[in-house]
């Protein structure tokens with residue numbers, strides 16, 4: 518509390534990011550980072566861009582990057598004018614909430630979901646209603662058929678890892694033609710179908726992606742949205758009222774290369790998916806209940822052991838996972854899929870803790 522603070526600041530409840538410990542030698546499975554580094558082509562592109570030209574402002578429209586993103590979607594007919602890029606998808610989301618999700622009717626999102634959403638609502642004064650997941654922690658689209666000013670959720674959902682099919686998303690879009698529907702696809706690359714294939718048929722659909730997870734660029738900060746050009750125009754209007762240059766020259770070069778190196782993307786995401794499938798089996802063998810996941814993390818609980826205690830016992834063994842002290846999910850651990858060696862170390866440690 519400080520007398521120089523604005524009223525807005527007094528009333529904020531900021532997001533608390535997952536811990537980024539300064540220690541090395543940890544098995545860090547707490548923030549869904551990719552255990553493999555970015556593509557070597559990304560590092561080369563950043564090195565090539567590290568030049569005297571840094572004295573010049575970057576392209577405010579990020580044209581080359583938006584062309585590379587459109588190119589990635591090739592046959593789906595996505596044009597650069599349907600793409601908006603931002604400094605991490607968190608920034609894209611921050612602009613989306615102001616540009617598209619603040620209306621008289623409440624914004625709807627799940628009771629268990631990405632915990633940044635209520636923070637943006639607090640920042641902008643957006644009226645929202647939580648829609649409970651069912652008892653299997655699944656989103657039920659029939660619960661989203663009531664008056665609303667917009668709908669947002671991740672697919673697959675975080676931190677559960679559960680997902681909806683494109684058929685279900687289409688039912689939701691058809692039932693809500695007058696609402697913006699935002700699908701946050703941060704984890705879509707690890708096994709579920711992207712709604713990008715629907716944007717040319719539904720002008721109310723906006724799909725958000727990040728390069729932090731499947732493309733291993735959490736440290737570069739890059740995200741994008743794909744949707745109807747009029748939705749993109751709303752984002753551009755807000756962005757250009759806030760910061761004209763959110764994407765710096767190095768990030769632009771690296772992200773462009775990441776979108777172009779399809780082979781590396783395919784190879785690393787498949788390595789993570791197969792490691793996930795093995796880890797699920799190993800944890801089930803130890804007695805864990807694991808929710809079905811198509812993300813680069815799993816959500817698991819042990820029927821006989823307290824979640825907070827398991828998390829603390831892992832930490833004593835230098836393994837960090839995420840535990841949320843929140844209603845309904847306080848017995849779960851959210852575990853990022855690491856390399857086979859990291860997952861092996863986790864299973865070994867859990868075996869010892871449970872013995």
Ligand SMILES: *Cc1c(COP(=O)(O)O)cnc(C)c1O
Pocket residue numbers: 549604605606607608631671675701703726727728729735738739740
């Ligand atoms: C990781 C994550 C993001 C944020 O990604 P950044 O691009 O790193 O800001 C957005 N939404 C969900 C659901 C995420 O898990």
